[in-house]
Amino acid sequence: MGDALLCVRGLKVGFPTVDGVVKASNAVDLTIQAGETLALLGETGSGKTVLGMAILRLLQPNTRIEGEILYRGRDLLSLPQEEMQKIRGREIAVVLQNSGTSLNPVLRVGDQIAEAITLHRGLKGAEAEAAAVELLERVRIADPARMAREYPHRFSGGMRERALIALALACSPSFLIADEPTRGLDAVTKHEILALFSEINRGRSVLFITHDIEAAATLATRVAVMYAGEIVEIGPVDAVLSSPAHPYTRGLLESLPARGMRPIPGSAPSLIAPPSGCRFFPRCPCSVGRCETEHPGLVPVGPGHCARCMLYD
Amino acid sequence: MIDVCDLKTYYSTGFLCRTEVRAVDGVSFGIKKGETLGLVGESGCGKTTLGRSLLRLIEPTGGRVVFDGTNITALSRKDLRRFRPRMQMIFQDAYASLNPRMRVRESITEPLRIHGLEDRAGIGRRVRELIEMVGLNEEHLNRRPYELSGGQNQRVVLARVLALEPEFIVADEPTAGLDVSVQAQILTLFRDLGRDYHTACLYISHDLGVVRAMSDRVAVMLKGRIVEIGPTADVLDRPCHSYTRRLVAASSADRGFSRPAPCPALPGSPVMVEVQSGHWVEAAAR
Incomplete structure (x- = not known):
């Protein structure tokens, strides 16, 4: 044990x-x-x-x-x-139920992840953005640099789930x-x-x-x-x-x-x-x-x- | 019972409707009386569009659907109405398929009244008969959809569909989002009632376990086309098309993950090859 x-x-x-x-x-x-x-x-x-x-x-x-x-x-x-x-x-991080509504529809996916990184890890601007792209890559989103600049509605159900996982992992x-x-x-x-x-x-x-x-x-x-x-x-x-x-x-x-x-x-x-x-x-x-x-x-x-x-x- | 020949449904999307999406792209199959054909494939492969096109809830772009000897794709809207009670659809979301302002009693009475099948006294009797058949009781007749659980609402939908004693039912993931114990209740009910009425059924689902339990034959759909079709055990235990194999691998893997190989693009115009009696697989034309 x-x-x-x-x-x-x-x-x-x-x-x-x-x-x-x-x-x-x-x-x-x-x-x-x-x-x-x-x-x-x-x-x-x-x-x-x-x-x-x-x-x-x-x-x-x-x-x-x-x-x-x-x-x-x-x-x-x-x-x-x-x-x-x-x-x-x-x-303690959470991957919430219902990936369709857990992301903010009017913010770019990368910015939402970067926000969490800035808040908890203190990284700013370009550094936080780079870290967000890295996380998206880790959850195997194809072409993470481009997808980080997209809004959630451009993501399929599986991709949104991946983005939420990336968000949860933002602060290890x-x-x-x-x-x-x-x-x-x-x-x-x-x-x-x-x-x-x-x-x-x-x-x-x-x-x-x-x-x-x-x-x-x-x-x-x-x-x-x-x-x-x-x-x-x-x-x-x-x-x-x-x-x-x-x-x-x-x-x-x-x-x-x-x-x-x-x-x-x-x-x-x-x-x-x-x-x-x-x-x-x-x-x-x-x-x-x-x-x-x-x-x-x-x-x-x-x-x-x-x-x-x-x-x- | 139902014969589908080269059915096509295209959508126009994008700027000035210049992009064409081939949701159903030349599909042919048949379903016999009392037979259930399972239709599997991942989200967005065209399963739902195919189901709706069969009943002309979406107008097909081309091809034929022959129902009991009549080509229903050629019928006028008015003539089609005569066929409506004989073919019914069960949708994914039971709550959304019921009118929220109607009590259960009214919901079940409505199809009987519209198609003029019974007199007033007969309707009352039939409604009570139906509600018991789907495992609810008279007390539920006065409720509205929001006062019922997901499983109970799906039972009401089932009662409404069975009211007309249809000969053909398209069931589009009727248990998606239900718990396994409730799913088992609904599926056994559906299977038993289908047997009693000898209904032909197209059962759409992405859950291979459910399809295995429900269907006599299975068709696998990929990007608007059927790539493999045959008896349930043959297709699911000895899948031939690479995509079917990938689906089977994804749903049967309990532990240990081997990433299934991606489906290779099929060159040229595809044709179907019979690998065993009644088991057809799409293969590249040579």
Whole structure:
């Protein structure tokens, strides 16, 4: 085991709405070691993005947050705004979801990258521009000097994703959060972006947020599966994907066209009033009586492999 | 059921419309009753344009589409309307394909009313039948699209399409952007209903896994042309065209990245060669 770079303890995130508080994250515990890639796997609304944004403190001001997020031993949640701003981008960078809207449409791509470089690395003018071109070249954008002077609308989906990765790498962060970087890309482009990630992963911790099981299998050393705001299974990528312990993970894998395409019945629960016991209980094929009333904890099922299920209690 | 012969759809773009984009450039294939043809290819290869041209949602520039013995490319707009209930399309974005101001009930009733298939009492009964068929219940009939999830909206679209009992469906990435568990629900539903109704289907997707699960035959599209077509297992397990190989390699690679070789330019005018029974590959003419 290496050193823990990031340690999330008992993180609870709630969004107040007119219908009640949406509990998007329920007592999440997570540790990311230096140099490892952890894939956070889960479906729409399971709370993956919320967890990523909580780490960066990019959630709405009225969000209710409890718990601790320790980065190199410092609690990010209690840092003053200015301190956090120094960490964001320089130490912890993010590749945001939806590359179409994450770049400013009225600024040239090169200038957007140069802005980050000027801000965090102190390079000015031509120096910053040259550094931006270098970054675009590193993410394999053909003819980087010319493309740096283009506006985002001239970039294809795959190229925009590359530009966002370049932007995130601008200050050589030691921790990178990538939120669904392969969403909406076709098979060939996705393959290329994953290849790029496997290159920039080296010597860097990455939280790879995705709903794409194949992408997680390709990049991650460990996988955490989220369901209804909770981590239901976590462990080494091979263990979780080849011998999944939690019924939800099993269902998710069997939903894949290549693995039989057997759907999980029902749909994800409301996060305003989630099921009282196990949150997967209403859809679970192996539920027993106490699943309805008792909330299961994460229990070890193998080396470094835990599942939140009564079957192993 | 449907026969496509040398279909072409060109767009004019650029300054004074002088640049011509050949989105579909001489495509021929056929789909039998009850058969699903998967259409794969990367973004921008012309898949969607082809699907829309088949139904004349985009006017093709040339070629023929013969539907059940009638050349629909030669029909007037008015005559074409008679064929509309028999051929339907499912679009990528279910939320955008439903009228946001209509309740689910109205959305499903609309096609029945327009094509005058049922009387009032019959329509009510049919709508309830359809909503249950796609796995929703009567409670959902009073909702509007924004009150439903992506998967539920796609189910409503499916109910709306099935209302007319079409003989041919073009499905354009109906599960793009849905989660795998929801995707599995929609795809199994779609496959089972297709089987029950013996619908011919063109299934457009860039996900080879989905296409493998859904189709009897597969066509691979590259830059407006079909470069390989044949039985699903033949094309995906023994791909012959370099582009198909690249696609298969990109989607089956789990670990370890070998950069697939770029597809070489094919010299001269291409023709199709049969490599196995029913499996055709584009090859350079000699």
